[in-house]
Amino acid sequence: MSSVIEKKSRMAADERRVLVLDAASTVFGNAGYAGATTDMVARAAGVSQPYVVRMFGTKEQLFLEVLHRALERIMSAFREAIAGDPEVPVARRLGNAYFTLTADRSILLNLMHAFVLGADPVIGVQARCGFMDVYRLLREEAGMSAEEASEFLAGGMLANVVLGMRLFDDYATDPAVRELLGAVFPEKLELIRKGHPPLPASTPPRVT
Amino acid sequence: MSSVIEKKSRMAADERRVLVLDAASTVFGNAGYAGATTDMVARAAGVSQPYVVRMFGTKEQLFLEVLHRALERIMSAFREAIAGDPEVPVARRLGNAYFTLTADRSILLNLMHAFVLGADPVIGVQARCGFMDVYRLLREEAGMSAEEASEFLAGGMLANVVLGMRLFDDYATDPAVRELLGAVFPEKLELIRKGHPPLPASTPPRVT
DNA sequence: TTGCGTTGTAATCATCCGATTACCTAATTC
DNA sequence: GAATTAGGTAATCGGATGATTACAACGCAA
Numbered sequence: 121m122s123s124v125i126e127k128k129s130r131m132a133a134d135e136r137r138v139l140v141l142d143a144a145s146t147v148f149g150n151a152g153y154a155g156a157t158t159d160m161v162a163r164a165a166g167v168s169q170p171y172v173v174r175m176f177g178t179k180e181q182l183f184l185e186v187l188h189r190a191l192e193r194i195m196s197a198f199r200e201a202i203a204g205d206p207e208v209p210v211a212r213r214l215g216n217a218y219f220t221l222t223a224d225r226s227i228l229l230n231l232m233h234a235f236v237l238g239a240d241p242v243i244g245v246q247a248r249c250g251f252m253d254v255y256r257l258l259r260e261e262a263g264m265s266a267e268e269a270s271e272f273l274a275g276g277m278l279a280n281v282v283l284g285m286r287l288f289d290d291y292a293t294d295p296a297v298r299e300l301l302g303a304v305f306p307e308k309l310e311l312i313r314k315g316h317p318p319l320p321a322s323t324p325p326r327v328t
Numbered sequence: 329m330s331s332v333i334e335k336k337s338r339m340a341a342d343e344r345r346v347l348v349l350d351a352a353s354t355v356f357g358n359a360g361y362a363g364a365t366t367d368m369v370a371r372a373a374g375v376s377q378p379y380v381v382r383m384f385g386t387k388e389q390l391f392l393e394v395l396h397r398a399l400e401r402i403m404s405a406f407r408e409a410i411a412g413d414p415e416v417p418v419a420r421r422l423g424n425a426y427f428t429l430t431a432d433r434s435i436l437l438n439l440m441h442a443f444v445l446g447a448d449p450v451i452g453v454q455a456r457c458g459f460m461d462v463y464r465l466l467r468e469e470a471g472m473s474a475e476e477a478s479e480f481l482a483g484g485m486l487a488n489v490v491l492g493m494r495l496f497d498d499y500a501t502d503p504a505v506r507e508l509l510g511a512v513f514p515e516k517l518e519l520i521r522k523g524h525p526p527l528p529a530s531t532p533p534r535v536t
Numbered sequence: 537t538t539g540c541g542t543t544g545t546a547a548t549c550a551t552c553c554g555a556t557t558a559c560c561t562a563a564t565t566c
Numbered sequence: 567g568a569a570t571t572a573g574g575t576a577a578t579c580g581g582a583t584g585a586t587t588a589c590a591a592c593g594c595a596a
Contacts, residue, residue: 130562130573150447155362157553168575173555229444236440238494239358239527247493255508270486270511277489278482285455286446300463303478319447338543338592365583376545381585 149226357434497526
């Protein structure tokens with residue numbers, strides 16, 4: 121019922137910092153960079169709004185840190201997978217690693233928000249750099265061909281979109297959704313579905 | 329050098345309406361829903377800001393119209409492709425149609441912006457509906473299997489991300505970008521590259 | 537020309553948001 | 567235990583933004 125961390129009075133700034141970063145990741149992931157406010161982040165972290173901006177300088181720098189941390193997690197998860205059991209093909213190991221990452225929607229959602237802001241002079245640059253870092257990892261460290269890497273990334277982007285769209289919210293009401301999700305997350309469907317329950321006020325889909 | 333349409337004095341409201349919708353598509357596509365302002369749209373369309381909101385009621389309704397029009401264009405392009413030359417496989421026809429759509433970045437970018445806003449109570453619903461409409465078209469009208477449709481959509485999502493990220497801006501400076509783009513747009517690379525010149529102030533990528 | 541509906545804008549409003557300032561209080565040090 | 571640093575917040579500011587209102591100019595019909 122209670123939150124995981126419920127400290128009273130003072131806390132080390134470093135601890136508070138990761139709390140705020142976690143909150144920012146969730147908020148930015150749901151609302152996007154421009155749609156989120158520093159006050160939303162502050163409330164989610166249980167601190168005051170001025171404290172958030174003073175810790176990170178600007179809203180933009182806060183988002184860049186969130187983005188950077190998301191990329192770090194992906195890269196390290198992939199590196200672990202690459203160093204894993206050589207019996208199973210590397211593409212499958214990486215796929216499993218990616219699947220594990222979906223447990224925290226915000227990681228992948230923040231990446232997607234950055235990816236579609238390529239026209240932004242500062243976020244766009246970081247998005248391109250981060251994306252190409254991942255591509256290079258697939259090519260050079262995982263030993264994939266350009267076509268294999270492209271195909272792997274394509275599947276990942278579709279998974280990201282499906283998560284961002286909250287398609288799981290319509291799992292119960294639309295058989296086509298079930299079918300598609302089954303194709304996007306082969307074998308893992310039931311597992312991943314448990315981690316993505318529909319929002320409380322899930323509106324039934326209306327056709328236009 | 330001059331814009332396509334340069335009418336003086338009065339114009340029929342319907343004509344003006346499509347001008348504003350075109351402008352809105354570009355602006356929303358670049359900045360996203362929350363990042364764009366009605367004033368940016370107004371300036372791009374050459375009208376006053378109050379006129380924009382009076383024509384469409386609210387900024388949200390304007391975005392929904394942009395989104396709806398984008399979906400309509402995709403659906404009709406796909407239906408044309410499905411009705412095309414039966415000699416060439418339908419997946420290839422659809423791929424060509426999708427490639428043609430990339431000529432207007434904003435169509436696909438607005439879709440992506442909507443797709444990552446699934447948590448929004450009104451945009452999210454439209455995003456899911458529109459996406460599933462496309463999926464159903466692939467399954468029922470194009471006769472694809474669930475796996476074929478999923479694979480097709482995956483490739484499309486990667487293409488959208490690559491366009492949104494403005495990866496073409498780094499084509500000249502990064503060989504890995506060239507390689508990846510070659511894998512994402514097989515055969516069509518040179519063709520599509522002509523339609524996506526880098527921004528004037530293209531910042532060279534910095535590694536973090 | 538007068539009248540009137542359509543097309544459009546200038547001015548303005550209320551709100552929100554990121555950022556700044558000034559201040560407060562719990563620890564830590566000496 | 568006084569002094570000092572570190573961890574915070576309340577209050578507020580200036581600018582941006584979506585929306586409203588009131589008004590102006592054009593064009594057409596009688």
